Amino acid sequence: MHFTPYIRVRQAGPQDADVLVGFSAAMAWETEGRQLDLARLLKGTHALLADSQRGFFIVAEHQERGLHRPVGQLMITYEWSDWRNGMFWWVQSVYVAPAWRRKGIYRSMHHHIVEKAKTDPAVCGIRLYVEQDNQPAQTVYQRVGLAPSGYWVYEQDFVLPKTIDQPHTRDR
Numbered sequence: 228m229h230f231t232p233y234i235r236v237r238q239a240g241p242q243d244a245d246v247l248v249g250f251s252a253a254m255a256w257e258t259e260g261r262q263l264d265l266a267r268l269l270k271g272t273h274a275l276l277a278d279s280q281r282g283f284f285i286v287a288e289h290q291e292r293g294l295h296r297p298v299g300q301l302m303i304t305y306e307w308s309d310w311r312n313g314m315f316w317w318v319q320s321v322y323v324a325p326a327w328r329r330k331g332i333y334r335s336m337h338h339h340i341v342e343k344a345k346t347d348p349a350v351c352g353i354r355l356y357v358e359q360d361n362q363p364a365q366t367v368y369q370r371v372g373l374a375p376s377g378y379w380v381y382e383q384d385f386v387l388p389k390t391i392d393q394p395h396t397r398d399r
Contacts, residue, residue, distance in 0.1 A: 233291060234332065236339040239284035239300070240276065246297045247272050247284055247320075254322040258358045261387060275302065285339060287323070287332050299323040299332040303340060306354070313351025316344055321355070321364070337371045356380050 239247060248269050255261040275281045287299035302320040307313075318340070323332045344350040355373065357364050 233289055234298075234335050235288045235290055235295065236285055236335050237288070239286045241273070243284065243286055243297070244269065244272050244276060246286070247276075247300055250297075250300045250322040250324075251320050254320060258361055258364075263387075267386075275304075281305075282317075284320070285336055287336050289327070297324075298327040299336060301333075301336050301340070308351055311351040314349050315352050315354050316340065316350055318353060318355035333367055334371055 248265060251268055251272070252263050252265060255263050272284075275284065282302060282304035284300055284302045286297050288295040289298045300320065300322050301318055304317045304319060306315040306317055308315055318337075321333065321336075341353065344353060353373070354376065355368065357368060
């Protein structure tokens with residue numbers, strides 16, 4: 228576990244599922260204006276928590292007077308790189324509660340996963356994707372040492388499709 232003053236970063240477990248679902252739903256609404264199906268999201272969260280081959284979540288908690296209150300999360304999934312003969316850890320589902328932003332919460336979580344990744348010889352790097360209009364997040368990621376990769380991410384999403392001409396708007 229990684230500790231900073233009053234913040235503890237730890238791997239999430241099944242007991243954290245409701246918090247993770249709440250944070251993921253809030254992140255989807257805030258960044259993309261998407262209202263997620265909470266039952267599907269809960270099943271997906273439980274599926275990842277039950278199978279470490281899919282990835283893992285970490286949670287940042289504020290500690291005060293013996294209480295631990297979740298204030299942030301991120302999820303790691305895996306991608307094999309034949310070029311590097313190693314595994315990239317993809318950072319996904321990043322969320323920090325609004326009252327806790329700009330207080331080093333993401334930095335603490337990022338440091339935690341970087342340190343954990345560096346101890347695993349099978350991990351060749353860390354990647355993430357960020358919504359193209361989310362400038363505040365891009366700034367945070369650059370401050371912790373991440374750089375644009377030079378690749379665009381394309382997808383064909385069968386569950387939450389987005390058409391090519393669909394404008395992004397947070398006012399839905």
